[in-house]
Amino acid sequence: MQTQQTVNEGLKRAYVITFTAAELAEKVDAEIKKVAPQVRMPGFRPGKVPANLIRKMHGAALHGQVVNDAIREAVDSLLRDEGLRPAMQPEVRLNPDYAEGKDAEITVNLEVLPQIEAPKIEGLKLEKLVVPVTDEQVDEALARIAAQNKSYKDAAKTKKAAAGDQLIIDFVGKLDGEPFEGGSATDAALVLGSGTFIPGFEDALIGVKTGEEKTITVTFPADYQAAHLAGKEATFDVTVKAVKVETETKLDDDFAKSLGLDSLDKLKEIMRGQLEQQTAGLTRTQMKRALLDQLAAGHSFEVPASMVEAEFQQIWAQLEQEAANDADPEAARKQIEAEKDEYRAIAERRVRLGLLLSEIGQANGVEVTGQEMSMLIQQAAMQYRPEDRERFVQYIQSEPMAAAQLRAPLYEDKVVDFLFDKAEITTREVTLEELQAAIEAEDTAEAAPAPKKDAPKKKAAAKKEAAAEEAPAGEEKPAKKAPTKKPAAKQEAAPADEGEAKPAKKAPAKKAAAKK
Template identity: 45%
Template sequence: MQVTPTLNEGLKRSFTVVVPSADLQARREARLAELATTIKLPGFRPGKVPASLVKQRYGASVNAELLEQAVNDATSKLMQENNLRPAVQPKVDLISAPEGDGDLEFKVDLEVLPEIEVPDLSGMKLTRLTAKVDEEVVNKALADLARRSRKFEDISEDRPATKGDVVTVDFVGKVDGTPFDGGTANDVNVEIGGEGFIPGFAEQIDGMKAGEERVITVTFPKDYQAAELAGKEATFDIKAKALKKPVDPEINDQLAKDVGLESLDQIRSIITEQAEGEYRQLSRLRIKRELLDALSDKTNFEAPESMVDAEFNQIWSRIEQDRQAGRLDEEDANKDEETLRADYRRIAERRVKLGLLLAEVGRKQDIQISREELLGAMQQEAQRYPGQEKAVFDFFAKNPQAVEGLRGPILENKVVDYLIELSDVTEKEVTPEELAEIPAAEV
C-alpha cells in the first residue's frame, strides 16, 4: 500500500492511497478459491467446480466485494499507522477501481480531533442552589388533586351557563363546511372559563342553556398538534345538553382513599418526595450550567468544522420547525436570518468544544460506562413508548450503533459529576421560583 499525504491544514487531512494490483489479485484468487469449495452447481460435485466457471459466474460480485474490503482495510491501516483520530467518518473518493488488472487508487479526506490539553479543573468555584418544599407547594398540589377528582352535579334551574359552570355538549367541527377527523364528539364537559379547549371555544358557549344550539367559529393555534388543522379557521355546531356545576371533594382521608391511598398524610408525603426530586433535578441542572460556563472559558482549541456543521444542522432544523409553528421566542423572531444563523453557529461550536473537552477528561480519567448503566438508559428510552417496550429493546439489539448513541449522555453526566466533586461548591438556599428560573445559557 502506498500512501501520499496531499493536505495537512489545521485539522484537515487528505491522502492518496494506492493498493497494488498484485495485492488485489491475491485477494481475488483467495476469495474465488474459497467460493469453489462451497458453491453447488448442477453437474458438478461439491468442491469440484472449475475455477474458470467460478470466476465467470461470480467474478464481478467478488471484485466489487473485495474492492470495498480493500478500501476499508487500507483506510483503517492508514488511520492506525498515522495515529489519526477522525472527528467524523472519513470521506473516500475512488480515483480508479479496476475490474481486472490495475491498481486501486482512492482519496481519503478527513478532519482529525484536536489535541486537547486538559487544564487544571480542580478548585472551580460553583454554587449549588437548593430549595425546601414548603406548605404552600404541598397545599397547591392537594388542591390540584382535589380539582382533578371533582364530581359534577346537575343544575336544575333554567338559566344560562356562566363562568365556573360546566356545559355538557355534542359538537361537530367543520373546516370549509366539511367535517374533519376528530372533530365530532358527544357528551363532552366544557368548563366556562376553563382550559383545555381551542382558544375561543369555551368562551363562545358562555350563556348557553340546556337544549340550545349554536354555531361558533374558532381558529386553531399555529402550533396545533394536528398539522392539517394548525392555523385554520373552523366552525363547530354545538348542542348544549345539560348544565352542571363542579364540586371539589374535601381534602381529607377520604380523598386519599378515593385515589387508592390510605391517608391524607400519605398523600402529603408522596407530594413532598416528588417535589424534592424535582428540586434536586433543577439544582443539578443549574450547577451543571454553571460548570459548563466555567469550562467554556477553558476550551482553547479548534473545533472540527464537520462536527460543528453537524451540530448546527440539528439545531437549525429545530429552529426552522419552531419558526414555522410560530414558537420562536421574541428575541430570535426579531433577528434577521444572517444574525440568527451566526448566533446558533456559535452555540454549535461551543457545544462541540465542551463535548470534546468532557470526553477527553473522561478518557484521561478512565471513566467507564457499565453494562447496567446502558441497560438503564435503554429502559428509560423504552418507557417513552408505552406498550412498545419490546420493540424498542429489539431495535437496540439489532442496531449496536443506536446503543453507542446512548453512551455520550451517560459519559457526559459521569464526567460532570466527577468535575463537580473536584470543585469548591457552596450551597445557597433559594425559593422554588428562583430555583426554577432558567438562566440565559447556550447549552
C-alpha cells in the same frame, strides 16, 4: 498496497492508498477458491465447478466485494498504524475511473481529535443555589390538584344548565337521518364550556334541564380526522339524564383516598417531594452551567471543523423549525440569520466542552457500564412502536456511532457528577425566581459577543442547553437509518378504524362520541 500522506495541517489529515491490479486479482482468485465448494451449477458435481466458470458468473460481484473489503481493511489499518482518532467518520473515495484490471487508488480525508493537555480540575469552586419548598407552595399545588379533580352534585330538576355545569347525557348521532358507527354514547359526562365536544354541541345544551330531550344540529370541522365526516352536517338526539353543579372540593383524607392514597398527609408528602425534585433539577442545571463556564474559561484548543459544523446544523435545524412556527416566520428567520455567527460560536463551545469532558472522563476512569447501557437501549426502544423495538435494539448494537450518541448524555452526566465531587461547593438559599434568573444569566453569558438587547425568545431555545448537552468527542449522527419512532400521543388519538367516527374535536379510540 502503498500509503502516502498528502495533508497534515492542523487537525486535517489526508492519505492516498494504492492497491495494484495484481494485488486485487490475487484477492479475487482467493475468494473464488473460497466460494467454489458452495457453488452449484447444472452438469457439475458440488465443489467441482471450474474456476473460470465461477469467475464468469460471479466474478464482477466477487471483485466488488474484494475491493470493498480491501478498502475497509486498509482504512482500519491506517487508523490503527498511524494512531489516528477520527473526529467524524473518515471520507473515503475510490478514484472515479477505476475499472477491474487497473490499480485502485483511494483517498482518505479526515479530521483528528485534538491533543488536549490534562484538564485542570483542581480548585473548582461552585455555588449551589437551592430553593426551599414552603408549606404555601405545597398548599398551592394541592389546590391545583383539587381544581383538576372537581366533584359535582345533582342540581334541582328545575335548574337550567349553565357554563361550568356537568351534564350526564345519552346521545345518538345521525348523518342524513341514519345513525353512524361510533356516534352514540350512554351516560356520557360533559362539562359545559370545557370545549371537549365539537363546536356548537355544548353551546346548544346551555339552558337544558334534567329529563329534557333535544336534537342538536352541528357541522363537523373541515379538518376532522374521520374523512367521511369532515365538513358534514350531523344531528344528535340528546337525552339529559342529570344536571350537576360543582361542589367545593375539601382537601382532607377522603380527597386523598379518592386519589388512591392513605391520607392527606401522605398526599402532602408526595407533593413536597415532587416540588423538591423540580427545583433540584433547576439547581443542577445552574451548577452544571457554572461548572462548564469555568472549564471553558480555563481551556482553549483547536476543535475539528467538521464536528462544529455538525453541531451547528443541529442547532440551526431547531431554530428554523421554531421560526417556521413563529407568528411572523419571515421576521423570525431574518433575526436568526442576523445572529448566525453567534450560533456558530455556541456550536464551537459545545464541541470544545464535549471534548474536554470526554478527556476528563477517560483520564479519571469514568465509564458507562454494560448494565447502564442496556437500560439506556431499552428505555430508548420504548419510544418506538412495539414492532420496531427489536429492530432498534439491533440497530444500536450494530452501529457504534449510534450507540455512542445514545450513551453520550449519561456519560456526560457521570463526568459532571465526578467534577461536582471534586469541587468546593457552597450552598445558598434563594427564591425560585432568583434561581431562574441565575440560569438565564448564564445563558446570556455563554453567548457569542455582543448579544442584542431585544434578543428573541427563540434565541434562548438554542442557547438554553448550549454546553449543557454537549456530546463527548467523536459522536456523530448514526450512519444508518434508525427505525421510525412511534407518533406523538396526539397523533395516535385517531381510532384505528376510520369508520369509528366521533363528533369530538379529536376523538380518542374507544371514547364516547363527541368527546376528544
